[in-house]
Amino acid sequence: MSASIVLPGDPIPLESLIDFSSSEAEPTIQLGPGTLHIPPSTVVPIRAGALMTSSSKSATTTTIYIDTPTGRYTPAIHDVVIGTVTSRFGDLEKAYYRISLPSCTSPQGILSASAFANAASRKTRPNLAPGTVIYARISATSLALGEPELECFDEKTGKEAGFGELKGGMVADISVGLARRLLLLSSSSSFQDTQKMSVVDILGQSLAFEIAVGRNGRIWINSDNCATTVAVIRAIQETEDLPYLEMQEHVAKILKQMRK
CATH class of the missing domain: 2.40.50.140 (Nucleic acid-binding proteins)
Structure with missing residues (x-):
């Protein structure tokens, strides 16, 4: 997964985002929210934000979308x-x-x-x-x-x-940007590419819980006890803007507090 800041109308350079020589089959480009296709082969953003790409596990499909971490979610089919x-x-x-x-x-x-x-x-x-x-x-x-x-x-x-x-369980709010990232990390090859786990992956190494992520900025967490559920929600909400190493440290701190 990669990101760069773009403004409405900026041409999106597909050649620099997608490796057309990485597989025998021609890669499929899927346009996500915030992008517009202008025939025959031009793609432009229709809102300001981070230009994101995410490849499928088979690396044959690349999704391109504009991520805005704040604001409301706009419904899209299949979400x-x-x-x-x-x-x-x-x-x-x-x-x-x-x-x-x-x-x-x-x-x-x-x-x-x-x-x-x-x-x-x-x-x-x-x-x-x-x-x-x-x-x-x-x-x-x-x-x-x-x-x-x-x-x-x-x-x-x-x-x-x-x-x-x-x-059962508890429902909590997160940003729509974080919701999209969590969903992409669960369905793409990003983890294998970066060798960095999401906050959910890190929590899953120590805790047993169920999670559902809604693209509209909501999460549902269920576990055997309330303390675990609250700790998972806190970790997800409080680490959104932290660098990877700081995120690991903060998760460890929350888990330590939970076990006291």
């Missing part, structure tokens, strides 16, 4: 988010939930009661009460829709794959 059920509407056959999406330019999303794995019949669909925390994927968004549509299953397999109700 994962953490939200809270606020209400239910519709009839028995076509029921829907309204989902609160904090730190998002669209503060509410819509989730169909049938948009879950194994929800083909009414009997197998979940009955979510207001206040339920859910982990979902954005399946559709547009100005016409107004509110993004959500679903709680893996689009490739149709299985649950961790989506749905997040039971």
Whole structure:
């Protein structure tokens, strides 16, 4: 993963960002938030921020996006988010939930009661009460829709794959920039390239916990005891801007305080 500061309209030099000779197959370029394609082959940023690239584990796909560490999250298809059920509407056959999406330019999303794995019949669909925390994927968004549509299953397999109700645990806020970085580190080859672990990797060496990261700047942490959950949340929130070595030291300090 690499970064440089760009301004709207600056041409993005793809040749310097992507190694077209690293594999036999021609690499695929995927444009993320904050970028615009001008045919035939020009890509420019549409907002100021850090120009980021991240390669897939197979190194055949490179994602290019503009990272802004502060501000609100703009919904994009395929992104994962953490939200809270606020209400239910519709009839028995076509029921829907309204989902609160904090730190998002669209503060509410819509989730169909049938948009879950194994929800083909009414009997197998979940009955979510207001206040339920859910982990979902954005399946559709547009100005016409107004509110993004959500679903709680893996689009490739149709299985649950961790989506749905997040039971127990605690939810906390982080910056949208940190959320994106944590998600990229969990799905890219960045760790192998840099030999530097994320704060989540370091915590995982000493603690047992579950984590879900929402692109809208929310994390859900669950563990066997409250002290571990709070320590994990503190470590993630307090080390965002620290250099790698200082981050390691601060995590060690938090763990020491937790064990007293």
